Amino acid sequence: xxxxxxxxxxxxxxxxxxxxxxxxxxxxxxxxxxxxxxxxxxxxxxxxxxxxxxxxxxxxxxxxxxxxxxxxxxxxxxxxxxxxxxxxxxxxxxxxxxxxxxxxxxxxxxxxxxxxxxxxxxxxxxxxxxxxxxxxxxxxxxxxxxxxxxxxxxxxxxxxxxxxxxxxxxxxxxxxxxxxxxxxxxxxxxxxxxxxxxxxxxxxxxxxxxxxxxxxxxxxxxxxxxxxxxxxxxxxxxxxxxxxxxxxxxxxxxxxxxxxxxxxxxxxxxxxxxxxxxxxxxxxxxxxxxxxxxxxxxxxxxxxxxxxxxxxxxxxxxxxxxxxxxxxxxxxxxxxxxxxxxxxxxxxxxxxxxxxxxxxxxxxxxxxxxxxxxxxxxxxxxxxxxxxxxxxxxxxxxxx
Numbered sequence: 001x002x003x004x005x006x007x008x009x010x011x012x013x014x015x016x017x018x019x020x021x022x023x024x025x026x027x028x029x030x031x032x033x034x035x036x037x038x039x040x041x042x043x044x045x046x047x048x049x050x051x052x053x054x055x056x057x058x059x060x061x062x063x064x065x066x067x068x069x070x071x072x073x074x075x076x077x078x079x080x081x082x083x084x085x086x087x088x089x090x091x092x093x094x095x096x097x098x099x100x101x102x103x104x105x106x107x108x109x110x111x112x113x114x115x116x117x118x119x120x121x122x123x124x125x126x127x128x129x130x131x132x133x134x135x136x137x138x139x140x141x142x143x144x145x146x147x148x149x150x151x152x153x154x155x156x157x158x159x160x161x162x163x164x165x166x167x168x169x170x171x172x173x174x175x176x177x178x179x180x181x182x183x184x185x186x187x188x189x190x191x192x193x194x195x196x197x198x199x200x201x202x203x204x205x206x207x208x209x210x211x212x213x214x215x216x217x218x219x220x221x222x223x224x225x226x227x228x229x230x231x232x233x234x235x236x237x238x239x240x241x242x243x244x245x246x247x248x249x250x251x252x253x254x255x256x257x258x259x260x261x262x263x264x265x266x267x268x269x270x271x272x273x274x275x276x277x278x279x280x281x282x283x284x285x286x287x288x289x290x291x292x293x294x295x296x297x298x299x300x301x302x303x304x305x306x307x308x309x310x311x312x313x314x315x316x317x318x319x320x321x322x323x324x325x326x327x328x329x330x331x332x333x334x335x336x337x338x339x340x341x342x343x344x345x346x347x348x349x350x351x352x353x354x355x356x357x358x359x360x361x362x363x364x365x366x367x368x369x370x371x372x373x374x375x376x377x378x379x380x381x382x383x384x385x386x387x388x389x390x391x392x393x394x395x396x397x398x399x400x
Contacts, residue, residue: 003084004054006046006091012036013046015053047088051163054084074121074166079114081165085156095254099247104152108135121166125173128153132177143179150176185332186340187212198327203311204319206303208337209277214268215341215359218334219243222313223255225300229278234270238360242301244313253312266360278302 004017007030015031031053035046082105090098112131113123135141135149154171161169187195192212199205207221214236222242229236242255270278281302288306289296297308304310320334332340338359345355 002054003087004050005087006033006043006050008037008091013042015046015050017054043092047092048163051088054087074119076120077114078118078120078123079110079112081120081160082110082113082153082156085159088159095247095252096243096245099245099252100148101152102247104149108139109149109153120160123157123166123170125170128170128174136177143177146177147179150174185336186343187330187332187337189344191330192340192344195329198329199323202319202323203305204316204323206277206281207316207334208320209274211334211337212340213271213274215338215345217241217338218313218316220360222301222303222310222316224302226282226302227300229270229302231270231275231279234275236268236270236274237266238268239265242310242313251314266357268358 002017002019004015007014007016009030013033013035015033017029017031019027019029033046033049035042035049037043086098086102086105089101093101109131112134113127116127118127132146132150135146136143150171154169157166157169157171160166195208195212199208207218210216210221210224211218216238219241220238223240224236224238225240228239240255240257242253244251244253246252285304285308289308292307295307297304299308299310301310317334321331323329324331342355342359345358346352350358
């Protein structure tokens with residue numbers, strides 16, 4: 001089966017097949033589907049046509065399979081099937097989602113099963129469970145990471161069942177890997193104050209201040225634009241994100257006119273200290289633009305360098321580590337500043353429900369699961385009330 005994917009051109013789906021000429025050089029061949037882009041139904045039709053075409057198309061360098069089994073996809077290696085499945089779904093999911101699938105398949109799933117020679121039709125629940133055990137015990141991967149592999153394989157095999165490539169899905173007999181409850185690191189108020197002093201004037205100062213106080217995700221900070229700041233009503237609107245990822249061997253930066261989920265799109269109060277900070281940044285950008293002239297990059301993003309060029313998301317993560325090590329501060333992840341924000345809110349008596357809204361979690365259980373171990377204040381309050389309600393006179397004596 002040849003590799004290929006869908007592309008959209010002039011409002012229609014096209015199939016792009018990856019072929020080879022007689023000398024072995026790679027060639028791309030575009031084939032029209034005749035299917036207009038009009039929703040999920042047309043997309044599904046185009047995916048099915050692509051799958052059929054990839055099976056039937058003659059490639060001069062097609063993979064060698066067992067005799068008489070060139071089109072029996074159940075006999076192909078499971079590793080090869082997963083690689084081909086990536087091509088099928090490439091244009092039906094977001095780039096960042098595809099990048100996650102691609103990394104999981106190419107780095108972990110395909111290499112493991114290719115080495116063992118497991119075919120698509122021969123794949124069993126024990127094979128999959130063996131892969132999970134290998135990831136957890138040999139590679140020491142987190143349960144949450146293996147859960148992503150579980151989701152990838154499950155989705156790919158559902159596709160295989162739906163298209164009659166296999167009779168049943170072995171994933172139906174496989175339990176979802178368990179993961180330990182996540183406990184994020186966080187700074188105390190004293191550590192936060194020290195950090196603020198250390199980042200003064202540093203390029204990473206703005207994201208640190210925004211993450212620690214507002215609990216913003218990295219993508220939300222990178223996506224902040226001046227149009228999101230209302231200086232009259234003193235509000236900040238979180239409705240745009242910028243993410244960075246690797247796919248196809250290259251790094252990409254993509255902006256989205258939306259946040260991680262519906263609840264993440266939120267409006268937050270612009271407190272006086274941060275209002276002054278943003279006004280100073282706006283004035284500095286104006287001065288830099290006047291100084292640089294045509295060399296200045298015009299953009300609406302807030303977090304930019306003195307040439308107007310937006311910083312990359314990975315710069316924040318990497319430079320944050322450098323600042324901590326340089327100043328001998330306890331090492332935490334940049335995302336842990338978001339946990340720090342939540343922990344400080346809890347210590348100041350803010351309820352879990354209010355923290356959920358502040359952080360933009362999609363549901364209350366997410367907030368409760370992550371920060372329940374920090375919610376000592378509510379437990380202390382409950383203990384005090386119970387203590388006032390009961391009066392005990394124990395019959396137990398210290399001596400026999």
